[in-house]
C-alpha cells in the first residue's frame with residue numbers, strides 16, 4: 001500500500017476545522033451495483049490507481065465484466081474496464097465478504113426504480129446495506145451514490161448498527177453523469193458533491209476524488225440528496241417548458257429553434273439544454289420527477305409543479321403521435337421507418353425511450369415497422385421480435401411511406417436526403433429531433449414534419 005498527499009485548503013464547507021494537507025493510505029474502494037453508474041465509477045477509480053472491487057448480485061453480469069465485456073454500450077468504457085482488469089486494479093465479484101472486508105470506502109450504486117406510487121423503491125439499497133454490514137472494517141465509509149431521498153442515510157445507519165458494533169460512517173455521493181458521455185462526465189464532472197457532516201469523512205472523500213476534475217462541494221447529506229432531485233427535475237422542466245412553447249409555435253409561423261436562439265442569448269436563461277421533442281425519457285428524469293412529487297406529498301408540501309411535469313411528459317408522446325397520424329392520413333397499411341431507438345445518442349439504453357411507446361402505437365395502428373439503431377438493436381430485438389430491423393438507415397427507409405427520426409445519433413443526422421427521397425415509397429419525413437433543415441428536406445420533394453416549426 002502506498003501513501004499519497006492531498007492539499008485541500010480553500011474549500012468552503014459547512015464543516016468546522018480541516019482544510020489542511022492530508023496524507024492518507026491508499027484506500028480500497030468497493031462499488032456495489034455494476035450497472036451504468038457502478039461500472040463507470042469502478043473503472044474511473046481503477047484508472048486512477050485505486051484498488052477497486054465492483055460487486056453485483058447478477059452473476060451473469062459479473063461473469064461478463066470479469067472477461068472485460070461491458071454488458072451495455074457506453075463510449076470509452078470497455079477499454080477502461082479492460083485496462084483496470086489487466087493492471088490488476090479492478091476486480092468484479094458477487095461475494096460481499098471478499099469485496100467489503102478491506103474496503104475503506106464502499107459506494108452503493110444499485111438501482112432505485114419507481115414504485116407504483118411514484119416513490120423511489122429503495123429495496124435494492126437496503127438489501128445492499130444489509131449484505132455489506134457484517135463485513136465492514138473499522139471506520140469504513142459507506143457512501144450512497146444511488147439517487148435516494150433525504151432520510152435514507154439514517155435508515156441505512158440503523159440497519160448497519162443492528163449488525164455490527166464497528167465504527168462506520170454514512171455519506172452521500174450523488175451522481176450527475178449522463179449516459180452516452182458517462183466516462184468523460186466522471187473524469188471531468190462540473191462538480192463532485194460530497195454529502196457528510198463529518199470533517200474526517202469529507203477529507204477522505206475529497207482525497208479519493210483528487211485526480212478527478214470539477215468543483216468540490218461539501219454539504220450535509222440531505223442537501224446532496226435534494227440537489228440531485230432538484231437538478232433532474234429542473235432539467236426535465238426545461239424540456240417540458242420548451243415542448244409547450246413548441247406547441248404554440250406550431251399554431252403560428254414561429255420556429256422553436258429561432259425562439260431558443262433568442263431566449264438563450266439571455267445570460268439568465270442560457271442557450272444550452274433546450275431539446276424540444278417527444279418528451280424526456282431515460283432511466284432518471286421520469287422516475288426522479290415522480291419521486292420528487294411523492295416526496296413533496298410525504299412531507300405535506302405541494303407537489304403541483306412536479307405532478308404536472310410528469311403528467312405533461314406522459315401525455316406528450318401520445319398527443320404528438322395523434323398529430324403525426326393526422327398529418328400522414330393514418331398509419332394503417334403504411335410502412336414506417338424508425339431511425340434511432342435508444343432514448344438518446346451514444347447509448348443502447350431503451351429505458352423510457354420514445355421508441356418503446358411508439359412501436360406498440362404504430363403496431364396497433366396496423367403499420368409495418370422497419371427500424372435501425374447503431375447500438376440498441378440487440379436489446380430492441382428482444383423486446384420487439386415482431387418488427388423488422390435493418391443494418392443501416394438507408395435499408396430501413398427503402399420502401400417506407402413514413403420516415404421518423406427518433407434519436408439524433410450523428411450518423412442519422414447527416415443522411416443524404418436525395419437518396420432517402422429516392423428510396424422511400426412515400427413522402428413523409430418526421431424529424432422529432434429537429435435535426436434537418438425543413439427547406440432542404442422539402443427541396444428534395446419530401447414532406448417535412450418537425451417539432452415546433454411549420
Ligand SMILES: NC(=O)c1ccc[n+]([C@@H]2O[C@H](COP(=O)([O-])OP(=O)(O)OC[C@H]3O[C@@H](n4cnc5c(N)ncnc54)[C@H](O)[C@@H]3O)[C@@H](O)[C@H]2O)c1
Pocket residue numbers: 032033034035036037038055056057058061109110111112124125127128131145146147148175176177178179283284
Ligand atoms: N443511469 C444514469 O444515467 C444515472 C445517472 C445518475 C444517477 N443514477 C442513479 O444511480 C443509480 C444506479 O443507476 P443505474 O442506471 O446504474 O442502474 P442499473 O439498473 O443499470 O444498475 C443497478 C445494478 O445494481 C445491481 N444490484 C441490485 N441490487 C443489488 C444488491 N443488493 N447488491 C449488489 N448489486 C445489486 C443490479 O444487478 C444492477 O446491475 C440509480 O439510483 C440511478 O437513479 C443513474
